[in-house]
Amino acid sequence: xxxxxxxxxxxxxxxxxxxxxxxxxxxxxxxxxxxxxxxxxxxxxxxxxxxxxxxxxxxxxxxxxxxxxxxxxxxxxxxxxxxxxxxxxxxxxxxxxxxxxxxxxxxxxxxxxxxxxxxxxxxxxxxxxxxxxxxxxxxxxxxxxxxxxxxxxxxxxxxxxxxxxxxxxxxxxxxxxxxxxxxxxxxxxxxxxxxxxxxxxxxxxxxxxxxxxxxxxxxxxxxxxxxxxxxxxxxxxxxxxxxxxxxx
Amino acid sequence: xxxxxxxxxxxxxxxxxxxxxxxxxxxxxxxxxxxxxxxxxxxxxxxxxxxxxxxxxxxxxxxxxxxxxxxxxxxxxxxxxxxxxxxxxxxxxxxxxxxxxxxxxxxxxxxxxxxxxxxxxxxxxxxxxxxxxxxxxxxxxxxxxxxxxxxxxxxxxxxxxxxxxxxxxxxxxxxxxxxxxxxxxxxxxxxxxxxxxxxxxxxxxxxxxxxxxxxxxxxxxxxxxx
Numbered sequence: 001x002x003x004x005x006x007x008x009x010x011x012x013x014x015x016x017x018x019x020x021x022x023x024x025x026x027x028x029x030x031x032x033x034x035x036x037x038x039x040x041x042x043x044x045x046x047x048x049x050x051x052x053x054x055x056x057x058x059x060x061x062x063x064x065x066x067x068x069x070x071x072x073x074x075x076x077x078x079x080x081x082x083x084x085x086x087x088x089x090x091x092x093x094x095x096x097x098x099x100x101x102x103x104x105x106x107x108x109x110x111x112x113x114x115x116x117x118x119x120x121x122x123x124x125x126x127x128x129x130x131x132x133x134x135x136x137x138x139x140x141x142x143x144x145x146x147x148x149x150x151x152x153x154x155x156x157x158x159x160x161x162x163x164x165x166x167x168x169x170x171x172x173x174x175x176x177x178x179x180x181x182x183x184x185x186x187x188x189x190x191x192x193x194x195x196x197x198x199x200x201x202x203x204x205x206x207x208x209x210x211x212x213x214x215x216x217x218x219x220x221x222x223x224x225x226x227x228x229x230x231x232x233x234x235x236x237x238x239x240x241x242x243x244x245x246x247x248x
Numbered sequence: 249x250x251x252x253x254x255x256x257x258x259x260x261x262x263x264x265x266x267x268x269x270x271x272x273x274x275x276x277x278x279x280x281x282x283x284x285x286x287x288x289x290x291x292x293x294x295x296x297x298x299x300x301x302x303x304x305x306x307x308x309x310x311x312x313x314x315x316x317x318x319x320x321x322x323x324x325x326x327x328x329x330x331x332x333x334x335x336x337x338x339x340x341x342x343x344x345x346x347x348x349x350x351x352x353x354x355x356x357x358x359x360x361x362x363x364x365x366x367x368x369x370x371x372x373x374x375x376x377x378x379x380x381x382x383x384x385x386x387x388x389x390x391x392x393x394x395x396x397x398x399x400x401x402x403x404x405x406x407x408x409x410x411x412x413x414x415x416x417x418x419x420x421x422x423x424x425x426x427x428x429x430x431x432x433x434x435x436x437x438x439x440x441x442x443x444x445x446x447x448x449x450x451x452x453x454x455x456x457x458x459x460x461x462x463x464x465x466x467x468x469x470x471x472x473x474x
Binding site: 006008019069071072073077098100103104105106153169171172173174176204205207208211212213214215216217218219220223224230231232234235236237238239240241242245 | 253256257258260261262327330331333334335336337338339340341342343344346347348349352353355427430431434435436437438439440441444
């Protein structure tokens with residue numbers, strides 16, 4: 001396949017960026033999207049041009065590092081996959097592909113297609129954990145019975161890899177799908193219920209402090225999420241937030 | 249619940265949803281009373297006179313309603329502006345239709361259209377009513393020896409441009425409700441994996457039936473006098 005790539009180039013956060021055009025030829029349809037960018041970077045290096053910076057790590061769809069807004073969608077046109085698992089067979093010979101970073105004020109551009117998603121880390125640090133106090137008589141988690149439905153729902157929420165596609169896809173740059181998944185994965189389990197009130201309040205406050213927008217329930221996040229995190233988590237978080245504030 | 253609870257993103261959502269649910273309930277009762285004008289002019293006159301002169305309705309429910317309407321619009325503008333500020337640089341190439349509906353993304357457009365309609369509606373009905381009752385001091389509801397409400401409504405819909413304006417406004421109201429109904433239940437946390445589709449389906453029914461009812465009433469009064 002021969003393709004034309006329109007890639008966002010930006011030297012640093014303080015400098016202005018713009019789309020630049022790069023033709024690329026002989027792209028195999030079996031390549032992953034990131035492999036295609038690797039080939040482009042090899043060519044750019046050979047020509048003495050600064051390669052395109054983009055985030056990646058495991059390339060197995062589980063680490064949440066790769067991002068990219070491809071042809072107007074987070075992680076590209078495929079569903080339930082991250083950019084590293086998007087294959088070039090999803091495109092046609094002669095296509096022009098627009099590649100941009102995830103855009104949100106809370107995700108500032110570091111360079112080219114790399115954005116700083118540490119706002120998610122700070123939200124997690126605000127309450128996305130279960131405190132383990134070394135009292136000496138902590139009960140083995142496996143001895144606490146958990147209803148199958150709750151365990152399954154908590155596990156589904158826990159599959160969120162924190163890639164930020166929800167924020168990138170939302171017209172309001174809202175992080176509610178991410179935060180609600182992190183709230184749900186703990187609050188549905190007995191071990192997480194102990195700190196449920198503080199968790200939801202602290203994580204929501206941190207989310208607002210980081211400058212994410214407000215959720216207007218468009219559902220774009222759920223559609224674009226590579227892990228299929230459900231909107232039900234947002235409703236659950238809203239419910240928990242109300243309950244936590246009433247009982248405060 | 250502390251005051252600070254409502255100054256959060258979820259707090260704003262809840263307030264927006266609650267005011268929206270209240271306005272949807274109001275729409276339903278407005279439709280029921282307006283429907284009486286098609287079924288029985290006398291019943292419509294009686295209901296209108298009761299609503300227009302009952303102190304509880306006039307001095308408690310009416311101010312609450314006006315507050316609800318103003319609050320919903322101001323909150324809508326405020327949230328829209330705030331959300332726009334959360335992304336300073338827009339995508340050069342974006343495809344929102346791939347993941348969300350037009351109505352869900354453009355509540356501000358449908359809302360503004362409904363707001364413009366409310367301006368017309370206030371000039372048509374509410375301001376003359378307030379003027380008659382509280383400026384001229386005529387609380388009788390009578391004109392030439394009979395109740396004036398049905399005739400006033402009926403005559404207003406003689407002009408085709410007004411009927412067309414009302415129809416357009418109700419189409420936008422329908423678009424607003426198509427997203428607003430189910431969204432409000434999601435925002436207050438009532439929606440679950442088991443009930444989400446029910447709210448969605450019921451919302452679609454509500455969003456079609458209520459505005460269609462208002463359109464049919466306007467058309468009925470237009471057709472029956474031409």
